[in-house]
Amino acid sequence: MDGKHLDICRLFEIPSEPVRLERIDTGHIHGTWIVETGTGEKYLLQEINRLVFPDVPGLMHNLRTVTAHLQHKVSLSFKLPFQKILTLIPTKEGTDWHEDTDRRCWRMYAYIPGTQTYDRPTDTAMAREAGRAFGGFISDLADLNPATLTIPIHRFHDLAWRLEQLDRAYEEAPQQRKAAVTEEMNFMHERRERHLLLDHMAREGRLPQRITHNDTKLNNLLFDAACRAVCVIDLDTVMPGIVHYDYGDALRTLAGTAPEDVRDLDSVRLDMELLRAFTEGFLAPLQGTLHPDEKETLHLAPAFMTFTQAIRFLTDHLAGDTYYRTAYPGHNLQRAQVQIRVVEEMENNEKTIRQIIDDLQ
Ligand code: GN1
Ligand code: MG
Numbered sequence: 449m450d451g452k453h454l455d456i457c458r459l460f461e462i463p464s465e466p467v468r469l470e471r472i473d474t475g476h477i478h479g480t481w482i483v484e485t486g487t488g489e490k491y492l493l494q495e496i497n498r499l500v501f502p503d504v505p506g507l508m509h510n511l512r513t514v515t516a517h518l519q520h521k522v523s524l525s526f527k528l529p530f531q532k533i534l535t536l537i538p539t540k541e542g543t544d545w546h547e548d549t550d551r552r553c554w555r556m557y558a559y560i561p562g563t564q565t566y567d568r569p570t571d572t573a574m575a576r577e578a579g580r581a582f583g584g585f586i587s588d589l590a591d592l593n594p595a596t597l598t599i600p601i602h603r604f605h606d607l608a609w610r611l612e613q614l615d616r617a618y619e620e621a622p623q624q625r626k627a628a629v630t631e632e633m634n635f636m637h638e639r640r641e642r643h644l645l646l647d648h649m650a651r652e653g654r655l656p657q658r659i660t661h662n663d664t665k666l667n668n669l670l671f672d673a674a675c676r677a678v679c680v681i682d683l684d685t686v687m688p689g690i691v692h693y694d695y696g697d698a699l700r701t702l703a704g705t706a707p708e709d710v711r712d713l714d715s716v717r718l719d720m721e722l723l724r725a726f727t728e729g730f731l732a733p734l735q736g737t738l739h740p741d742e743k744e745t746l747h748l749a750p751a752f753m754t755f756t757q758a759i760r761f762l763t764d765h766l767a768g769d770t771y772y773r774t775a776y777p778g779h780n781l782q783r784a785q786v787q788i789r790v791v792e793e794m795e796n797n798e799k800t801i802r803q804i805i806d807d808l809q
Contacts, residue, residue, distance in 0.1 A: 460491070460539050462491060466483050476772040477497045477500050501601070501684060507598075511544070534683060581729075582730060587733040599687050599688075605753070606651075613759075614636060632784060643752050657689070661680065663684075665700070668682040692746060693753065694730075704717070718797055727808060743805065757787050758784050
């Protein structure tokens with residue numbers, strides 16, 4: 449057991465002595481531990497990845513602002529009784545995070561008992577619930593002024609910039625790595641114009657800016673035993689964006705039939721029933737909110753977001769795996785190859801996706 453982590457836990461406002469820690473590794477960015485106290489309560493300790501989030505005060509300001517806004521919705525009974533909001537536990541000094549002598553930053557959350565995360569949906573009911581939760585998240589934040597938030601990561605879903613980053617990483621990569629990604633690089637360059645369309649529209653202000661979550665993978669939702677989506681987590685990238693980011697990124701992990709890093713690329717397919725169920729759930733809370741231009745272009749979002757993610761994984765592979773946590777050499781390349789397969793499936797099914805969206809209007 450790591451004494452240092454328990455010492456950190458003691459700095460937070462928890463009613464009894466922390467005694468046990470268990471690391472969980474579902475996220476690719478921060479370090480996360482479940483903390484158990486002598487009296488059996490649980491908390492989540494997180495070390496903030498400062499390479500990814502250098503502006504910790506800005507990040508924590510966003511978290512505080514967004515969770516307070518959502519909590520206000522609960523107090524007005526705008527939420528269903530089982531729905532929970534991520535809750536920060538302050539330090540004993542009353543701050544939202546602790547910076548230690550090594551400049552490492554730590555924060556703590558209340559643990560929501562009886563819940564778990566899933567990397568893949570078990571059925572269409574779960575996909576529909578996920579849709580409802582992420583669509584509801586955008587709708588709950590529609591009356592929060594975007595100007596109250598800082599931008600935690602600039603150009604996060606900016607495809608043109610991601611493509612530049614990819615080209616730079618490729619130029620700077622060792623020859624051997626370059627040679628091994630010829631097929632993937634060709635794929636990215638063949639497809640870039642097609643996917644830049646949505647990027648251009650967002651940049652030119654032709655699509656409304658909303659507060660979006662921006663990291664809507666399925667495992668950023670907590671589900672209870674009845675498979676209801678209880679809580680939206682991982683709020684670090686909440687910032688102004690377009691609805692396409694959340695719709696598209698969610699389908700990347702929700703509608704593919706295999707994990708994000710599966711070895712067998714032939715197992716990667718798109719499950720249109722999961723996609724339909726997610727879309728139903730997502731659009732319901734946004735009924736009456738979306739602009740016709742958003743509805744007209746939403747079908748482009750799944751391939752756009754998956755393409756952007758493929759580029760990010762490939763860039764990190766070329767740059768020597770400095771961003772995403774990896775479990776083995778080539779892990780990011782594997783992830784990029786899976787995303788490429790998903791993009792192909794999404795492109796091939798673009799008409800059907802459009803039909804599904806249209807049928808739900
Ligand atoms: C990261 O933190 P996590 O694992 O939920 C990443 C997302 C990617 C995702 C890919 C801040 O999310 O943008 O889509 O990995 N978060 C950040 O699985 O870069
Ligand atoms: Mg996460």
